Amino acid sequence: MRSPYTPSLTVVDKIISENDVNDIKTFQLAFKDQDAAKAFKYTPGQFSEISLLGVGECPIGIASSPMDEDYIQFTVKKVGVLTTSLHNCVEGDVVGVRGPYGNGFPTDIMEGRDVVIVGGGFAFTTLRSLTKYILHEANRKRFGNLTVVYGARNPGELLYKYDLEAWGERDDLNLVVTVDKGDDSWTGKEGFVPAILKETSPSSENAVMVVCGPPAMIRFTIPVIEELKFQPENTYISLEMRMKCGIGKCGRCNIGSKYVCKDGPVFSFDELQVLPKEY
Amino acid sequence: MILRSSSNRSVVLKMKEKTIEKKDLSGFIDSLLEEYQVFAPTIAEGIPRFDRISSSTQVSLDSPKLERSPKEVFFPQCETLFTYQLIDGKMTMEEPPALESERVLLFVRPCDVKALTLMDSVFTSWEPKDTNYLDKREKTIIVGRACSRPWSTCFCTSLGVDPFGKEGMDLVFEDIGDKYVVEALTERGGKIIDGSSLFKDAEKKDLENLKEVSKKATEAIRSELDVKEIEKKLKAIYDDSFWGKVSEKCVGCGVCSYLCPVCHCFDVQDEGTELKGKRVRIWDACQYPIFTLHASGHNPRTSSRERIRQRMMHKFSYFIENFGELACVGCGRCIKGCPGNMDIREVLTGIMATEAD
Amino acid sequence: MSEPRDQIREHARRLLDEGKVEVIIGYEKGSVPLQSTPCFVRDADNVERLIWDSTCGPNLAKYLFDREGKTGIVAKACDARSIVVGIVENQIEREDVVVIGVPCEGVIDLKKIDAVLDGKEILEASMDNDKVSVKGDGFEQILSKKEFLCDSCISCRHRNPPVYDILAGDELEETKESDEFEEISKLEAKSPEERWNHFSKELGKCIRCYACRNVCPLCYCKECFVDETMPSWCGKTTDLSDTMTYHIIRALHIAGRCVDCGACSRACPEDIDLRALTKKVEKIVRELYDYEPGLSLEELPVLGIFEQDDPQEFIK
Numbered sequence: 001m002r003s004p005y006t007p008s009l010t011v012v013d014k015i016i017s018e019n020d021v022n023d024i025k026t027f028q029l030a031f032k033d034q035d036a037a038k039a040f041k042y043t044p045g046q047f048s049e050i051s052l053l054g055v056g057e058c059p060i061g062i063a064s065s066p067m068d069e070d071y072i073q074f075t076v077k078k079v080g081v082l083t084t085s086l087h088n089c090v091e092g093d094v095v096g097v098r099g100p101y102g103n104g105f106p107t108d109i110m111e112g113r114d115v116v117i118v119g120g121g122f123a124f125t126t127l128r129s130l131t132k133y134i135l136h137e138a139n140r141k142r143f144g145n146l147t148v149v150y151g152a153r154n155p156g157e158l159l160y161k162y163d164l165e166a167w168g169e170r171d172d173l174n175l176v177v178t179v180d181k182g183d184d185s186w187t188g189k190e191g192f193v194p195a196i197l198k199e200t201s202p203s204s205e206n207a208v209m210v211v212c213g214p215p216a217m218i219r220f221t222i223p224v225i226e227e228l229k230f231q232p233e234n235t236y237i238s239l240e241m242r243m244k245c246g247i248g249k250c251g252r253c254n255i256g257s258k259y260v261c262k263d264g265p266v267f268s269f270d271e272l273q274v275l276p277k278e279y
Numbered sequence: 280m281i282l283r284s285s286s287n288r289s290v291v292l293k294m295k296e297k298t299i300e301k302k303d304l305s306g307f308i309d310s311l312l313e314e315y316q317v318f319a320p321t322i323a324e325g326i327p328r329f330d331r332i333s334s335s336t337q338v339s340l341d342s343p344k345l346e347r348s349p350k351e352v353f354f355p356q357c358e359t360l361f362t363y364q365l366i367d368g369k370m371t372m373e374e375p376p377a378l379e380s381e382r383v384l385l386f387v388r389p390c391d392v393k394a395l396t397l398m399d400s401v402f403t404s405w406e407p408k409d410t411n412y413l414d415k416r417e418k419t420i421i422v423g424r425a426c427s428r429p430w431s432t433c434f435c436t437s438l439g440v441d442p443f444g445k446e447g448m449d450l451v452f453e454d455i456g457d458k459y460v461v462e463a464l465t466e467r468g469g470k471i472i473d474g475s476s477l478f479k480d481a482e483k484k485d486l487e488n489l490k491e492v493s494k495k496a497t498e499a500i501r502s503e504l505d506v507k508e509i510e511k512k513l514k515a516i517y518d519d520s521f522w523g524k525v526s527e528k529c530v531g532c533g534v535c536s537y538l539c540p541v542c543h544c545f546d547v548q549d550e551g552t553e554l555k556g557k558r559v560r561i562w563d564a565c566q567y568p569i570f571t572l573h574a575s576g577h578n579p580r581t582s583s584r585e586r587i588r589q590r591m592m593h594k595f596s597y598f599i600e601n602f603g604e605l606a607c608v609g610c611g612r613c614i615k616g617c618p619g620n621m622d623i624r625e626v627l628t629g630i631m632a633t634e635a636d
Numbered sequence: 637m638s639e640p641r642d643q644i645r646e647h648a649r650r651l652l653d654e655g656k657v658e659v660i661i662g663y664e665k666g667s668v669p670l671q672s673t674p675c676f677v678r679d680a681d682n683v684e685r686l687i688w689d690s691t692c693g694p695n696l697a698k699y700l701f702d703r704e705g706k707t708g709i710v711a712k713a714c715d716a717r718s719i720v721v722g723i724v725e726n727q728i729e730r731e732d733v734v735v736i737g738v739p740c741e742g743v744i745d746l747k748k749i750d751a752v753l754d755g756k757e758i759l760e761a762s763m764d765n766d767k768v769s770v771k772g773d774g775f776e777q778i779l780s781k782k783e784f785l786c787d788s789c790i791s792c793r794h795r796n797p798p799v800y801d802i803l804a805g806d807e808l809e810e811t812k813e814s815d816e817f818e819e820i821s822k823l824e825a826k827s828p829e830e831r832w833n834h835f836s837k838e839l840g841k842c843i844r845c846y847a848c849r850n851v852c853p854l855c856y857c858k859e860c861f862v863d864e865t866m867p868s869w870c871g872k873t874t875d876l877s878d879t880m881t882y883h884i885i886r887a888l889h890i891a892g893r894c895v896d897c898g899a900c901s902r903a904c905p906e907d908i909d910l911r912a913l914t915k916k917v918e919k920i921v922r923e924l925y926d927y928e929p930g931l932s933l934e935e936l937p938v939l940g941i942f943e944q945d946d947p948q949e950f951i952k
Contacts, residue, residue, distance in 0.1 A: 003374050004407035005360040005547070005558065053363045054553040055371065058574070080574030081865045094370050215577075241579070242571050244547045244563075247407055251544035252563070252570055254589075257581075257597035262405070276517055277588075278579050324841055325907055343755035357845060357873045431759055432668065528674040530698060532847040534905050548872050562873050567846070569863050614667065618851045618903035619674055619694055622667035 004247055007096030013071060014090055020156030023078040024122060026063060028071045029095055042066055043107060045266045046101035046236055049246045050074060050086070058082040059243045059261070062100060063125040063278050067139070072097070073132060075125040075159060101246040102265050105130050105210055105236060108167065110219075114144040116202045116230075118221060120151050120193045120213030126238055127212055128160050135173065146173040147170035147202045151193040152216075154179050155186045176200050181253035194220040197228075204230045210266075212238045232269035238250035239265050239279055255279050294463045296481035301457055303477040311383055311471060317418075317518035319385035320346045329384065340386060344483070345430050345612060348394065348540030349387050353415045354402075354562075356537075359413065360547070364556040375411075378418045383471060384425040390435045390608040392447040394540035400602040401543050411560075420467050423448035427496045432611030434502035434624055440608050442500065443493040455488040504627055506605075510596040512630055517588070521633045525626055526587035528619045529566065535613035535621075536564035541594070541606045544570075565589050591626060638807050640805030640833035641688040642723055642739050644710055645752025645791040647736050647802050651708045657734050661696050662686040662710035669761040669770070674699065686710070689763055690781060693743040695899040697853035707733055710804075714788075714798030714897035718853040721893050724937055727856055737800025739808040742789030743898075744768065745892070747907055749784050753777070787900030787911060789817040798931045817919050823912060834912065835880070841906040842879035844872065848900035848910055849886060854893045861885060887913035890941040892921045895930045 010029035018024040031037035040061055051057035058080065064073035078087045089095070105126075115134060119127040127150075134143050148167070152158045158177065167175050178189040178196040189196060193213065202209075209230045211221055218237065225235055241253035241260040248262030256275040258264065267275075299307060311317050312333065319338045321330045327342035329349040363372045387395075399416065402409035426442035429435075435442060445451050449468030452459040460481055463469035472478050474633070516522075536542040546563040550556050563570060566586050572578045580586050598606035614622050637645075648660040664685040672691040672725035676699075677683055688710065696709055697718035711719060716737050722728035749758070749770065759834060760771040768779045793816060795808045815821070846862075849855045861869045868899050869877035870885065887894075897917060900910045921927055924947045927938040 003360060003410045005411075005560070006372055006374055009370060009372075051549075051558075052553070053372075053558070054549050054551050054556050056549050057547060057558075081868070083574070084866070240573070242573050244545070248405065249401055249409055249543070249545075250547070250560075250563070251401075251565070251593075254593070254597065256592075257600035276592075278585065324837065326841070341755055343750060343753070357875070431757055523675075527676050528699075530847075532850040532852040532903070533843075533845040533905075534847050537843055537845050538905065546872065550871055550873060559873060561844075561874075564845075566861075569859075618847050618899075618907050620666040620668060620671045621673070625667060 004098070005245070007049065007057075007098045008033060008040075008098050010072075010095050012091050012093045015089070015091060018075060018161075019158045019182040022201050023087070024075060024159065025078075026073050026075045026160075027086065027089070027095070028064075028073050029097065030071050031097070032094075036191075040072065040097070042072075042100035043104035043127050044133045045104035046100040046102045047126075047246075048072075048074070048097050048101065048266065049243075050076075050082070051086050051096035051098070051123075052082060052089075053096060055085045056082045057096070057098075057244075059101070059246055061126040061129075061238070061265075063128055065129050065136060067133060067136040070212060073271060075122075075128075077122050098246060101261055103263065105238075105266050106208075107133065110134075110208045111142050112206075114143065114203065114205075114207035115146050116207055116209040117146070117148045117150075118193060118197055118209065118211040118213070119149070120217040121153065121157065122159070123214065123238070124150055125161050127210065128163065129168070130210065132163070135167070135170070140172060144206065145202075147200065148173060148178070149176045149178070149193060149197050150201055151178040151180070151191075151213075155183055155188075156179055174200070174202075192220065193217050194224045197221060198224045201228065204228050204234070207234065210234045210237070211235065232273060234239075235269040237269065237272070239267060241279060282289040285475075292518075294469055296333065297461045297463075297472065297566055298455075298458045298481045298485050298487060299452075299461055299478050304459070305335035305338075307472075307475060307477050308338060308385070309553045310475065311388075315471075316380070316382040318349070318352050318382060323481060329387075331620045338385070340424075345610070345615075348610070348612065349384060349391050350398065350540050350543075352392065352419070353395065353412055354398065354543065354545075356562045358411060358560050360560055362555075363551075364555045365553070377414045380418070381467075381558065382415075382419045384419050385422045386452065387421060387448075388424060388426045388610075389442055389444040389446070389448075390426070390433075390440050390610045391540050392421060393440050393444070393608045396447045396543050396609070397598075397602070397604060397606055397608070398543050400604070404602070407557060409553060420449045420471060420478055421447060422468070422471075423451040425451060425453035425496070427492055429496060429500045430611060431501060432614040432624075433500050433609060434504055434611060435609035436497060436500050437502065437504040437506060438605055438607055438609040442496050446586050453489055453492070455485060455492050458485070460489045492556035498626065502609075502611075502624055504624055505631060506595070506627055507627065509605075509627070509630060510599045512588060512633075513592055513596040515635045516633050517592075518628065519633055519635055522588045524582045525629055526583040529583040529587055529621055530619060530628065531566050531583055532618065533562070534592070534616045534618065535623075536566060536611040537562055538616045540608060540610055540612070560574060565593070587626075595627075595630075643688050643804035644688050644736055645683045647804060648677060648683040648686055648708060648710075649680045651734055652677070652683070657706045657708035660686070660708040660710070660736075661699050661706070662736075663688065663692040663694070663696075666691070666765060669742065669758045670749065670763075670768070677828045688738055690742065690744045690768075690785075691763075693786070693899070693902050695851065695853050695897045697722060698851060698899075700733060701853060701856045704883075705732070708736060709733060710736050710738060711797055711800065712738050712743075713794045713797045714740075714792070714895050714930075715826075715853075717794065717895035718897060720799050720930040720933055721854055721895065721937070722856075722950075723933055724861065724935065725893075725940070730933070734802070734804045735797065735800040736804055737797030738804050739796045739806065740789075741795060741808065742785040742792065744781060744784045745786040745902065747902075749779065752779070765838055783893070786898045786902060787819070788896050788901065790814060791818070791896070791915075794931070799933060817915065819912070820916050820919050823916070835907075836876060837910065838909045839879045839883050840876050841908050842874065842883065843906060844874055844879065844882070845905060847903040847905065848883075849907075851899045851903040852890070853897075853899075854890050855886070861889075883908075883910070883913060887917050890914065892925070892937060893929050894918055 014028035016026040061074040244250040253260040327346035402412040594606040663672040682735040
């Protein structure tokens with residue numbers, strides 16, 4: 001009987017620095033054990049418990065797409081003990097991975113409908129997974145129009161610039177990238193995500209919206225979502241809480257009777273309406 | 280898979296009651312020790328608690344205060360999840376071995392057995408199950424002890440726990456004076472007394488005595504609370520100023536959680552270096568300010584108001600939503616343990632009396 | 637002169653009525669015999685809840701830290717000394733607090749009473765000046781209060797609050813009946829091995845509930861060193877090395893600040909002899925600096941200042 005608390009070991013294959021200040025990096029990991037690799041089946045929006053032995057463990061959203069078969073990616077901001085140590089890792093280092101955990105985005109509900117993805121700042125990681133997943137040639141036809149509105153504080157803070165560039169050349173998605181404040185070389189949009197979302201004005205008809213971002217962005221985006229007439233049951237958000245076990249036992253990530261690790265992290269707005277505002 | 284004697288999967292047997300003379304109890308315990316690892320109430324450094332024993336002389340059934348809950352027999356305060364070591368450039372991890380044989384846990388009160396069945400809900404109802412807990416739980420025969428001497432802080436009956444209840448037990452000992460009436464409730468329970476000449480068939484008089492004792496014990500519970508539909512009440516007063524008042528004296532320590540037989544929250548920590556060490560889980564408590572503190576500095580429960588509310592909501596509302604039962608068995612340990620004498624009975628009475636503002 | 641309890645109520649009523657304070661922090665009767673509980677009175681009609689007797693153990697100064705607004709507080713001598721430390725350490729604003737000082741003859745240690753009752757549970761209790769009567773199922777006993785005081789009260793040298801705005805009750809004569817550091821001297825006389833065994837046994841019982849830290853008014857760090865993770869100074873397990881690290885560092889952190897109120901010992905669910913550490917540290921501070929904390933608003937914390945003639949034998 002294998003303990004659910006024992007991680008599978010992976011090796012750091014590649015590290016990509018994502019922003020100018022170098023406090024956000026994407027770690028590409030490969031499982032050491034082929035069976036573990038095969039068993040790791042996930043959907044966009046799920047997360048893993050990432051660990052460094054001797055340092056600790058923390059939950060990180062999966063940034064790669066389930067269609068990326070050879071590796072998994074996690075984009076990590078340097079904030080706490082584990083993430084700081086992770087940032088000191090080099091290629092070849094060993095990282096523990098448990099999971100995948102959580103419910104993920106409702107791709108089944110999105111099928112046959114337009115999808116609007118709204119992200120701000122560092123919270124874009126699992127939205128990138130979702131975007132990549134929908135854009136994959138094996139999946140693209142199953143979804144309607146795809147709109148991605150993504151904003152960062154400044155051009156240097158935009159994640160996945162390599163993806164944004166490639167996506168910008170495609171004609172099967174409406175990609176709107178904005179920064180709060182541009183620099184001399186910035187030729188794209190300037191403005192906060194809520195305003196740009198309003199300007200983009202995606203249709204809510206037969207559409208699903210997914211929104212992730214810092215609390216302030218969410219607060220100002222909610223009125224726009226309402227204005228655009230996206231119904232609470234068609235609007236999803238991914239929440240963050242402090243977690244330890246990832247499997248609904250250690251008791252710290254609850255919002256009301258729901259555990260964010262097990263019942264979330266993705267909730268529809270109408271699910272959230274009945275939960276206490278304690279997050 | 281060994282049949283577990285929890286509330287939802289118990290094998291209820293109707294076996295004829297036996298009796299054992301009190302003077303023969305130590306002989307029975309010593310005979311168990313020949314075959315099983317035995318855990319029983321003992322007194323260690325002045326604190327009564329359940330611990331592994333090596334002789335019947337260590338068993339203390341009349342401890343001067345209510346013993347610590349037996350949760351630590353299944354969910355130790357500090358437990359190794361796995362050890363790891365880097366050998367010749369290769370990282371190896373090793374989980375602690377599963378228990379090799381069955382254990383017997385002796386003389387657990389009905390409230391504490393009930394608490395174990397509640398902990399089962401958390402650790403074993405959904406996948407992945409908590410294998411560390413499950414292994415110990417499945418391989419432990421629970422010998423209950425009817426509670427003929429309730430403490431002044433007990434309020435189990437108000438929460439639907441019967442001091443003579445047998446839910447979750449494999450075998451039960453009921454004190455009727457100079458002997459115990461012993462009843463096997465599962466095959467596993469029957470197995471440990473089968474063939475022992477110390478147990479005789481109960482006589483009619485013994486069972487009449489038992490009725491009398493049980494009635495007296497239930498009547499001896501002084502606290503009576505009405506918590507009917509408390510989960511609805513709690514929802515209604517979630518934002519009430521009541522929480523600010525009731526939490527004012529809480530200093531945010533972990534005594535109530537650590538003494539509670541149902542509280543199961545834990546933390547996971549690494550002990551060691553990157554070359555060698557272990558990952559452990561340690562009890563944690565929702566009253567600590569850092570319990571929900573994010574690495575970013577954000578904290579959804581910033582003051583004792585939110586934290587006391589969480590504790591009460593978890594036990595009397597969220598747990599009902601998730602498992603259909605209260606996460607409190609009315610043992611009263613938190614009442615005497617609290618350094619500020621915060622009394623959960625008073626908090627409950629306060630909740631029921633509050634009209635949402 | 638009326639009883640201190642009545643004086644407390646009278647002052648509390650007046651302070652609330654006159655709007656001098658928003659809240660009075662005092663004691664009320666607890667839910668368990670011989671226990672009091674902190675009580676926050678905001679309405680003058682509720683001052684009758686306030687009590688004063690030998691069950692008033694919790695150090696209420698705890699509740700002044702991080703509090704905003706004018707507060708009246710019932711303070712026995714050691715609570716008042718904690719308030720003084722809070723003021724000189726710039727954690728409490730003197731003008732925000734109205735101290736209702738109460739001379740104190742010591743509070744009772746329930747654990748000591750439980751120990752002589754041998755498992756019998758107290759269901760009812762009453763007290764007068766020097767007697768405690770306890771009643772339970774089939775027993776009734778009258779105990780001499782003096783024999784059941786907390787250890788910190790037995791060795792107490794400051795029964796009168798050094799600083800107060802109002803005094804409830806009459807000043808008491810200070811006593812020096814016993815040697816304040818008697819227990820510490822006994823420990824010091826033991827061999828290092830015996831001492832190690834004592835501390836291993838005591839601190840080995842710790843369940844890391846942090847009741848000792850959380851009831852201590854002087855443990856007001858925004859983030860306690862045991863909770864810090866970057867770096868992690870102290871493991872979180874109940875292994876002896878971790879529990880010792882926690883208690884030793886805590887004792888050192890309150891060196892020159894601890895007023896020996898005994899709240900930590902009373903709060904400990906495992907009956908750990910915490911004062912063996914804190915009282916020893918107090919003794920060292922006394923010997924080195926001839927200093928007792930919490931007695932004067934003019935004196936800065938002894939380990940917070942430097943003077944040319946500070947002892948420096950430890951610098952080798």
